[in-house]
Amino acid sequence: MDATAFPYGLRVLVVDDDPTWLKILEKMLRKCSYEVTTCGLARVALDILRERKNKFDIVISDVNMPDMDGFKLLEHIGLEMDLPVIMMSIDGETSRVMKGVQHGACDYLLKPVRMKELRNIWQHVYRKKMHEVKEIEGNDSCDDLQILRNSFEGLDEKSLFMRSDSDTMRKRKDMDKDHADQESSDGNTVKKARVVWSVDLHQKFVNAVNQIGFDKVGPKKILDLMNVPGLTRENVASHLQKYRLYLSRLQKQNEERILGAARQDFSHKGTSENLNLRSSFQEQPNIGNGYPHASQNIQTQTKMLDSQLEDTKSTLPLPAPDKKRTLVSDVADSQNVTSASSLGGVLSFKSLPVNQDRKPSETMILECQTWSGGIPSKQFMQYPKHNHERCDLLGDYSCLPKPDLEHPVGPSNLYTPPPLISMSCSMEGGARDFSDVKPAIMDCIKSLSPAMRCTVDSVSVQLSDSVVTSTDGDLKFSSVDGSPSNKDCCLDQTNSQGTLRPSPESSIIGGTELASLPDDLPNYPLHGVSFENIGLSSIDLLHYSDAMILSGLQNNWYDELEFSSDMMDYPSIDLFV
Amino acid sequence: MDYSNLRRQAASMKKSLFDQGYLDEQFCQVEDLQDEASPNFVEEVVTLFFKDSGRLMSNIEQALEKYPRDFSRWDAYMQQLKGSCSSIGASRMKNECMSFRDSCGQGNVEGCMRSFQKVKREHAVLRQKLESYFQLLRQAGPAGAATRPVM
Numbered sequence: 001m002d003a004t005a006f007p008y009g010l011r012v013l014v015v016d017d018d019p020t021w022l023k024i025l026e027k028m029l030r031k032c033s034y035e036v037t038t039c040g041l042a043r044v045a046l047d048i049l050r051e052r053k054n055k056f057d058i059v060i061s062d063v064n065m066p067d068m069d070g071f072k073l074l075e076h077i078g079l080e081m082d083l084p085v086i087m088m089s090i091d092g093e094t095s096r097v098m099k100g101v102q103h104g105a106c107d108y109l110l111k112p113v114r115m116k117e118l119r120n121i122w123q124h125v126y127r128k129k130m131h132e133v134k135e136i137e138g139n140d141s142c143d144d145l146q147i148l149r150n151s152f153e154g155l156d157e158k159s160l161f162m163r164s165d166s167d168t169m170r171k172r173k174d175m176d177k178d179h180a181d182q183e184s185s186d187g188n189t190v191k192k193a194r195v196v197w198s199v200d201l202h203q204k205f206v207n208a209v210n211q212i213g214f215d216k217v218g219p220k221k222i223l224d225l226m227n228v229p230g231l232t233r234e235n236v237a238s239h240l241q242k243y244r245l246y247l248s249r250l251q252k253q254n255e256e257r258i259l260g261a262a263r264q265d266f267s268h269k270g271t272s273e274n275l276n277l278r279s280s281f282q283e284q285p286n287i288g289n290g291y292p293h294a295s296q297n298i299q300t301q302t303k304m305l306d307s308q309l310e311d312t313k314s315t316l317p318l319p320a321p322d323k324k325r326t327l328v329s330d331v332a333d334s335q336n337v338t339s340a341s342s343l344g345g346v347l348s349f350k351s352l353p354v355n356q357d358r359k360p361s362e363t364m365i366l367e368c369q370t371w372s373g374g375i376p377s378k379q380f381m382q383y384p385k386h387n388h389e390r391c392d393l394l395g396d397y398s399c400l401p402k403p404d405l406e407h408p409v410g411p412s413n414l415y416t417p418p419p420l421i422s423m424s425c426s427m428e429g430g431a432r433d434f435s436d437v438k439p440a441i442m443d444c445i446k447s448l449s450p451a452m453r454c455t456v457d458s459v460s461v462q463l464s465d466s467v468v469t470s471t472d473g474d475l476k477f478s479s480v481d482g483s484p485s486n487k488d489c490c491l492d493q494t495n496s497q498g499t500l501r502p503s504p505e506s507s508i509i510g511g512t513e514l515a516s517l518p519d520d521l522p523n524y525p526l527h528g529v530s531f532e533n534i535g536l537s538s539i540d541l542l543h544y545s546d547a548m549i550l551s552g553l554q555n556n557w558y559d560e561l562e563f564s565s566d567m568m569d570y571p572s573i574d575l576f577v
Numbered sequence: 578m579d580y581s582n583l584r585r586q587a588a589s590m591k592k593s594l595f596d597q598g599y600l601d602e603q604f605c606q607v608e609d610l611q612d613e614a615s616p617n618f619v620e621e622v623v624t625l626f627f628k629d630s631g632r633l634m635s636n637i638e639q640a641l642e643k644y645p646r647d648f649s650r651w652d653a654y655m656q657q658l659k660g661s662c663s664s665i666g667a668s669r670m671k672n673e674c675m676s677f678r679d680s681c682g683q684g685n686v687e688g689c690m691r692s693f694q695k696v697k698r699e700h701a702v703l704r705q706k707l708e709s710y711f712q713l714l715r716q717a718g719p720a721g722a723a724t725r726p727v728m
Contacts, residue, residue, distance in 0.1 A: 018657070020664040027610045064656060090660040112603045112663050129604040446658060 007122040008033040015045040015061040015073065016088070025060070032119045042068035049081050049527065054082060060109075060118075063096065064087040071103045078104045079245065103315045193460060197239060207240060283453065308406040583717035590710050599703055603666030620711050626665050627704050633658040634697060641693065651689060652681040658696070670699040 003277070012034045016022045022038050029036040039045040042065050049056060059077055063070035074085045091094060100108040106124040109117050197205070208225035209217050219237035226236070255541040594600045611618040637654045654675050662671035667718050673696040680688030 005699060012635065018661050019629050020661055023622055023625055024610065024664055027615065030614075031610065032613075062660075064653075064660065066657075090663050091656070111660060112666070114606065115609075380647060499677065 006033070007125070010034045010122050010125065011055060011057045012121070013037045013039060013045060013048065013056045013059045015039045015042060015059065015065070015070075015401065017041065017062065017065040017067070021062070023113070025118070028115050028118050029060075029115070034118075041065070042070070042073040045073065046076055046080075049077060049083070053081050056081075058084045058086065058121055060086045060088060060121070063087050063091070063100065071099060074100070074105055075105045082128075084128050086124065094431070201226075201228065201231075202239075205236070205243070207245070237538075318371055580718045587710060587713040587717055590706075590713060594710070595707060597669075597672055599667070599669050599688060599706060601666040603663060603667040605666075607665055620714075623665055623711070626661060626667070627700075627705055627707075629662050630658060630700060634700065637693060641690065646686060647686075648681040648684055648689075652678050655681070655696075667699075670696060670703055673699050699703060 010032075012029050014022060014025050014036060015031065016025065016038075016157050017040055019040060022040060026036050026038050037048070039048060042061070045059070045061070048058070061070050061073055065073070070089075071402075072086060074087060077083050077085050085104065086107040086109060087100040088109045088111055089100075090111040092110045097108045107121070107128070108517065204226045205222060208222045211225060212218075219233045219240055222240065223231060223233050223236045411463045591600075595604075607622055615621070633654065637651065637658065640647065640650055640654055643692050655674050659671055659674035659678070662668075662674060673692055676691035677689055677696060680686075680692050
């Protein structure tokens with residue numbers, strides 16, 4: 001590998017609500033020989049990133065966006081995907097820049113952005129890789145390091161930013177030769193079977209972790225203990241990472257809940273539910289350990305996990321160990337929008353085989369996480385990834401006008417204890433097809449109080465007993481028989497408009513309220529992305545924006561059935577025709 | 578048809594837009610992006626700008642009416658518009674946006690209203706001028722459209 005070669009093909013995701021800027025930036029980045037995907041909505045961007053976590057090297061995002069505060073997006077990305085994020089703004093005020101830095105932006109560009117600034121963004125990716133190597137070096141066995149080293153060594157320009165995650169490698173079609181290099185160290189074939197983290201497998205994993213003890217846990221040890229043939233250390237490693245994130249999110253949620261109750265800010269519809277749910281929430285996960293502090297630094301996580309071991313009901317705000325990202329908030333600081341640890345939230349535990357004995361194809365478990373009416377927006381902002389209430393679905397809840405609703409996947413789904421809220425829409429007769437399931441979901445949703453906006457953070461579709469979280473967090477629709485895989489709903493990264501090619505079964509419906517979506521979504525355009533005929537039944541990741549700059553925007557948001565150009569504050573559709 | 582003459586006219590028109598402060602350096606940056614892969618890039622961007630800024634402005638207009646004295650809202654909307662102006666280098670318009678935001682900061686409703694009218698006017702004027710400019714470029718022929726007139 002030529003270390004001095006320019007990283008052509010750096011995969012950039014640009015997020016900006018201004019279509020003019022989006023077009024210009026795209027062109028600029030293309031001229032830098034980068035591979036560009038554009039997106040006009042923060043939440044769609046998140047969906048995209050979640051969907052194809054390992055398909056991007058860096059994200060550039062505007063700070064002022066109507067559907068989500070850019071800083072919040074920044075946090076999400078940092079926590080969930082650990083990608084470098086560059087912020088952009090027309091506002092160059094030091095305080096804003098500072099905020100960006102605090103939220104973990106690796107750079108802050110002022111608009112109008114110049115080509116030369118964009119040309120240099122690759123350095124952030126490199127830098128991050130270097131850090132990752134160091135981290136892994138310090139933390140785990142040398143295996144990780146070895147793999148990363150292999151990955152760096154075997155790289156040509158294109159593969160330069162390949163991650164060591166085996167799933168990433170699998171996805172990059174042009175990576176075969178490097179795959180061989182990298183995976184040979186584990187004795188795996190190039191085309192690895194996708195690991196399916198079934199309940200059983202995960203339970204083994206959890207048991208192993210518990211047995212080892214959080215402070216001593218490492219992929220190798222877990223792997224040995226689990227004694228599952230065919231499971232690789234990488235599988236375990238990446239699963240472990242997610243697990244930690246998940247736990248940290250839980251931790252934060254619990255803290256928030258406790259604090260929230262203490263604050264008594266609520267308009268009280270939800271308070272009791274808060275408390276009830278909190279307590280059950282605390283007991284619920286079978287993790288058996290404390291709530292580790294959120295941190296992206298695995299090393300740090302390990303340490304924190306240890307300290308939390310005994311105290312499952314810890315309400316102590318945890319110190320912020322992570323130096324890289326100062327995302328961990330003061331729990332007490334309600335103004336701090338950046339409480340990022342909870343953002344670790346949308347973990348890729350997306351498949352929730354809660355009922356193993358049910359015919360998988362007949363069960364769709366819809367995790368519907370809703371806000372109780374009482375939660376003030378401040379708190380939302382603080383812990384955007386709230387698994388706040390697993391409300392009684394049929395309860396009467398009124399949603400907050402400004403909820404922050406980055407809802408994590410319910411942990412209950414993953415772990416055997418029954419979920420707090422789980423809408424099970426059982427389908428009679430195998431619903432093989434998402435479109436069959438769709439009406440059921442809609443019915444479930446509609447049974448909710450109309451005032452309540454159900455944020456379906458992730459719909460776990462268990463359509464086969466092999467539906468499980470992927471080790472890289474992909475939505476596992478592809479595991480459904482006969483369903484098109486996620487690739488159908490993918491971003492054409494060379495498509496300058498970032499249009500999603502939808503398939504009936506797949507969907508990333510960003511920015512849409514599930515409750516108010518029509519059954520059919522023909523030409524359901526979103527800013528920057530246009531869909532054609534997307535079936536609703538597949539997983540919808542809906543996120544409420546928590547930090548809508550203007551409350552009026554939020555009102556509009558909820559009032560509109562469709563995310564259409566009628567909405568006052570949203571850009572007209574199909575800008576990229 | 579005297580294409581070279583048309584091209585000269587286009588160049589001169591463009592120069593005057595710069596001289597009079599309608600456009601700034603950013604416009605050149607956008608022009609630099611135009612290439613064989615996207616031969617009408619500038620016009621496309623400008624069209625997009627006017628379409629989107631029109632929407633933003635009507636948002637502001639509605640907000641001025643619907644949310645009286647809601648300066649933070651007005652300001653936020655205007656911030657969006659200002660950002661948009663910066664994309665093509667719509668300098669005058671951007672300045673008016675800034676003075677609107679100043680008025681917001683001062684809680685000066687009257688000032689806001691006046692500024693907004695100015696923003697609208699600058700928007701209309703720029704649109705008209707650029708439309709003429711592009712028309713001239715088109716008439717000047719593909720060569721004229723593709724090359725950047727020398728300033």
